Amino acid sequence: MRAIFIAVGSEMLDLDRVDSNSIYVARRLREKGILMDMKVVVGDHMDNLSWIVKKACQRAQLVVISGGLGPTEDDITREAVATALKKELLFREEIVADLQERFRRRGLAMPEINARQGFVIEGAEVLSNLVGTAPGLYCDDGNCKVLLLPGPPNELLPVFEAAFEKFIAPAANYHIVSRTFKLTGISESEADSRCADVYRKYRNPVTTILASPGMIELHFLGRSKNSDEEARRLTDELAEKVRERLKDFIFAEGDVTLPEVVVAMLRERGLTLAVAESCTGGGLGNLVTSVPGSSQVFLGGVIAYANSVKTGVLGVREETLKRHGAVSEATAAEMAAGARRLTGAAIGLAITGIAGPGGDNPKKPVGLVHMSLSAGDGVRSLRQIFSGSREVIKLRSEFYALNLVREYLNQLPVDGVR
C-alpha cells in the first residue's frame, strides 16, 4: 500500500513550522510497511485542495489529510474532499447535538458557527475527537482509503490511532526494518564510491545517503511480506557488508551525534578535554557543550583568533609563527599543547585554518585546515582542504577534529573510572 499525506493550512507555506504530524504518521505507517510516497502542504484554498486530493486518490491507496476541519470560514477540507470524490455533504444532527452537550457541560453555549462541523462526506465513518470539536472522517471507495484528521497534533494523534487500529493496520501487508550508520572523516562521494557496488545490487533494502557538513548518514530500509525477522535479516545482511567497507568512519548507529559519542567515550575513560581554536572561533567548544553533562569532561580552552593570543595566552612560539605561519602543523601542535598545559586537561585539541572568504593565497588556499591532538603519549595531526562556505568549512573542521579524539580514544581501554 502506498500513501500520500496532505497538510492543509496557508500558514505552513511561509512560516518556519515543523510539520510534526506527517513525520508521526509516516513513522507509524512504515511500521506496517506502508510507505509514504509524498507529502503535500496546501493553503486553505478550495480549488487547490480538491485538485490535489483528486490527483492523490488516483495515485495512492491511502490519502491522509490533516487540518481544515474547524468551524471557521477558512476550514474547507470537508467540502474540498467531497468535491474531489464526487460525493455529497450530508448534515448529521447527532454530531451537533453531541457538540452542544459538550459545550453545555463546560457551562457554555455552542457558537452558531460550530454547526458546520455537523457536515459529513456521504458514506464516511465519523471518528470522534474527544480533545477538540472537529471529528475525523474516514471513507473508502474501494480504490483509495481517505482519512481526514484534525490539524492540532494533540487532536490528530488519538483520532489517527483509532483509525489506524480499525481500518489501516488490518489492510497492511509489509514488515519493515530500518538501520542508520553515521560517518565522519570521509566525503559523501568517497563513501559512495567505496560501497556503491555493494548496495546497488539490492533493491530491497533501499539505501539512502545523506550528507551534512562534516557528517554523512547511510540509511537502509528493508521490507518483507512475511515477517519482521525476514525484513531484519535482509537489512542486516546489507548493512553488515557496507559496514565492512566503511567501519573506520562509522561513529554511531542510529540517533546519536558525534559530540555525544566523544563526550561518552571521554567519560568512560575518565579523561578531560580542552580546546584551542583559531578559525573555528569557539565553534568546537560550542559543539562539545551542546551535549548535556559535557561539563564532566570538558574544561574549556582558548579562542586564539589573533596571533597575539596564540603566543600570549597559549604559548605558541613567535619563531613557529614566523617560520611556518599561523596555519601550519607546527602551530596547531603548539596550540594543542598550550590548551593542555593551561587547563590541565588530559587531551588538548587545536584547529587553525583559513575559513575564507578572505585570506586566500597561493600556498595556503581557503579551506586549508590543520588540526592537532595533544595527549600524554604524543601528538596526532591532520591536514585537510575543505570546500564550502565559511560556515561549512568551520563545521567540517570541528567534526574532523572531534573525529581525531574519537580515533585516539578508540585505542585506549575503557577503565571504568569516571
Added chain:
Amino acid sequence: MRAIFIAVGSEMLDLDRVDSNSIYVARRLREKGILMDMKVVVGDHMDNLSWIVKKACQRAQLVVISGGLGPTEDDITREAVATALKKELLFREEIVADLQERFRRRGLAMPEINARQGFVIEGAEVLSNLVGTAPGLYCDDGNCKVLLLPGPPNELLPVFEAAFEKFIAPAANYHIVSRTFKLTGISESEADSRCADVYRKYRNPVTTILASPGMIELHFLGRSKNSDEEARRLTDELAEKVRERLKDFIFAEGDVTLPEVVVAMLRERGLTLAVAESCTGGGLGNLVTSVPGSSQVFLGGVIAYANSVKTGVLGVREETLKRHGAVSEATAAEMAAGARRLTGAAIGLAITGIAGPGGDNPKKPVGLVHMSLSAGDGVRSLRQIFSGSREVIKLRSEFYALNLVREYLNQLPVDGVR
C-alpha cells in the same frame, strides 16, 4: 503567477527536518507577488517524482524543485524532470571539465561518479553553483517555468537568487515592497503588545512577526497594482509608526545579523573585542566569527567551562566563586575583566549561566544567565532568566550579550579610525 515547490529527498518524509528551502523561496516569491499554492515533499523515486512534476506543470506557472542533483545513484531529479517534460538529457562536456578543474585546484581527482552532473535537460539554461558540484537548471516551455536547484541550503540560495533575478522577478506582475526590522533584547509577546494596536489596523501592508532564539523579526509587506511608489508609501507609513514604539530594540533593517552589526560598529570605532564564556562554551565566539573579516576586531578569548579555568586562566578570585557562585554578577564581571587583561582587547564580554537541563537549584534556576561587559570606562551587567532548551538558552545569552556591546558602542562616537 502561481508557484508549486517540490522538495526531493526520501529523508524529508520521515525524518524531523525543517525544510528551510521552501520557506525561503516562498518569501522571496511573495516579495514579487508570486504566491506559493502548494509545496510537495517526494522521495527519491523516479515514477513519483516525474508524476508530480508533470501534474505541477499542468497546474502552476512556476515549479521550483530542490534536491536530487548530486552525483550519486539516488540523485534522479534531472532524469525525472526530463521524463515529465518529455525532453532528452544531453551531456555537456564543459560542465565536467569545469568540475575536474575545481577538484584539481584542491589537489584532488574528480570521482568518476561526478560525471553524471554533466547531463542537462534539453533546452535548459545551466545555473552555475560555486559552492557545491551540482549546477542548477532552468527551463521554460512557454506555459510553465521550471527551476531545478541543489538541495543544501547554502548551495540553493545563491543559485536561486541568480535565477530569480534573471528569469522570475522580471515576469512578476504585482508591485510589492517589503521592509524588515530585526530586534533583540525583547521577547516576542512584549514586542507584539507594544505595537499590535498599530499594525492590526492595516490589511495592507501585511505584518508578520517571526521569533527565533534571541531575535525577533517584524516583516511588513505592502502591495499595489499601480506602482512601486504606492507600495512603498503604504509600507513606510506603517513601518515608521511601529519603529516609533520599538526603536530601542531594533538593531537592523533588512538582511543583516546582530554579529555583523556589532563587528561593523567595532570597526568604525577602531575597537577590539575579547570574550570569556562559561555556559555558552564557545558559542559567542562562534557567532562573532561567523562574520567574514571579524578578525580585524575580534581577538579571541577564553572558554572557561570549568571553574579551574575561570580562576587559573581568567584570574577570577576563589573568594568571588565561594561567596557569589560561578553564576553571579561578580563572577561575570571578573571574567570580562580577565578576558580584557589577558588579550589586551578594548572590550571584554563575559557570559556565565545555567543552560540546563542539569544544574537547577532553588536560588538559581535553569535559564539564569549573567552577562558582563568590561571596558576602559567601567562595567555593564545584565541578568536574565531565559526559557527554552539548552541550545535556545545558549543562543539567547549570546544575542543579549552582543546587544550589550551594541548599546555600549552606540554611545561612543564613530572616530573614523580604521
